[in-house]
Amino acid sequence: MKDDIPEARREHSLTAKASAGTRSSIFLGLGTAVIVLAAVSAWVILRWPTSKTAQAPAPTAPTAAPSAVAASPSPDILLGHFAYKEAPQTDLKSITPDGRVKLRAAAAQKFMAMVASAQSAGVVLLPLSGYRSIQDQNYLFFDVKAERGQVTTERAQVSAPPGHSEHHTGYAIDIGDGSQPDTHLKPSFETSAAFRWLAANAAYYSFELSFPAHNQQGVSYEPWHWRYVGNQDSLKTFYKARQAKKPPD
Ligand SMILES: [Zn+2]
Numbered sequence: 001m002k003d004d005i006p007e008a009r010r011e012h013s014l015t016a017k018a019s020a021g022t023r024s025s026i027f028l029g030l031g032t033a034v035i036v037l038a039a040v041s042a043w044v045i046l047r048w049p050t051s052k053t054a055q056a057p058a059p060t061a062p063t064a065a066p067s068a069v070a071a072s073p074s075p076d077i078l079l080g081h082f083a084y085k086e087a088p089q090t091d092l093k094s095i096t097p098d099g100r101v102k103l104r105a106a107a108a109q110k111f112m113a114m115v116a117s118a119q120s121a122g123v124v125l126l127p128l129s130g131y132r133s134i135q136d137q138n139y140l141f142f143d144v145k146a147e148r149g150q151v152t153t154e155r156a157q158v159s160a161p162p163g164h165s166e167h168h169t170g171y172a173i174d175i176g177d178g179s180q181p182d183t184h185l186k187p188s189f190e191t192s193a194a195f196r197w198l199a200a201n202a203a204y205y206s207f208e209l210s211f212p213a214h215n216q217q218g219v220s221y222e223p224w225h226w227r228y229v230g231n232q233d234s235l236k237t238f239y240k241a242r243q244a245k246k247p248p249d
Contacts, residue, residue, distance in 0.1 A: 075242060077164075078161050078163075078164050079152065079153065079156035079160075079161055079164075080156060080157075080217050080218045080219060081156065081160040081161060081164035081165070081217075081219070082164060082242065083163055083164050084163070084164065084165065084166060084168040084169050084237065085168065085169070086133055086134060086168045086169075087104050087131055087168065087169055087170030087171075091104045091105050091170065092104060092105075092131055092170055093105050093108035093109075094108075095108050095111055095112060095127050095130060095173075096127055101127040101128070101129065101130040101131075101173075102130050102131045102170065103130045103131060103170055103171065103173060103228070104131070104169070104170035104171055104228075104234075106228065106230060106231050106233075106234070107170065107171050107173070107228035107230070107234065110205040110206055110207070110228060110230055111127070111173060111205070111207070111228070113205060114201070114202065114205040114207065115127075117201065117205075118194070118197050118198075118201070121197060122193075123177075123193050123194055123197040124177060124178025124179055124194065125175050125176075125177075125178070125194050125197070125198070126175065126176040126177065126178040126184075126194075127173055127174075127175060127176075128173075128174040128175065128176045128184060128185065128224070129167065129173070129174040130167065130170070130172070130173045130174075131167060131168075131169075131170040132165060132167035132168060133168070134162045134163050134168060135162075136167075137159075137160065137161070137162040137163070137165045137167070137168065138162045140159055141155060141159050141160070141161050141162055142162075144159065145159075157218070157219060157220045158219075158220050166210055166225070166227055166238070169227075169234070169237050169238075171227050171228040171229070171234045171237060171238070172210065172225060172226070172227040172228075173207075173225075173226055173227075173228075174222075174224045174225050174226075175194060175198065175224055175226055176189070176194065176224065177189065177192035177193060177194035177195070178194070179193070180192045180193075180194070184224070185224055186224075187220075187221055187223060189223045189224045190223040195223050195224075198226065202226060205230070206228055206229055206230025206231075206234075207226045207227065207228055207229075207230075208226065208227060208229055209222075209223065209225070209226060210222065210225050210226065210227045210238075211225055
């Protein structure tokens, strides 16, 4: 490879009938040229792809400046959890007699229908936790983390940081089996009659499991945590969080 260029040039020089001294100086000059050419070629080959990559974003930066942050292709994720807004208080409906567990109206209605249907099959679906404010999640994430002596990444596998829980949306619910309280909020819930019923029927009520085993999000398997995706708002809430954020309207 290195000899290709000089040979061609050397033949051309020889046909010019140069003297011995001139020839040797031509060879010397050619030798230097070969080294310089080789060095330049090597530099170009080695540097070109990296300098090209490094320079690529530069031209887009000035034109995209005002909306650059909003148009960022990376979704808002913290410790593997997507960001969610709190549900509007006016849309929350109680799904327990004591009013402790609430969901957004559409999800509440379907959940109650699901409870009735399961009941007729002899299965008791027990609502354990529905809507949570960011303040509630603050306690669950930080205080419980400290109580249990968990490190942040360990805590994030089983609980979302405040502002990043599906429970903020009012569309997510933790469900227990009324006849097997020992399985509440535990992976063993998957052996309960309630889970078996949910796995077979929840989709008919537009509920789906948020964190199946080995989910891409890296959150621990939570067979008890289900979310409602039966209308446009809930669907957007969960699936748009996974896509690039669009610029503000
Ligand atoms: Zn949950």
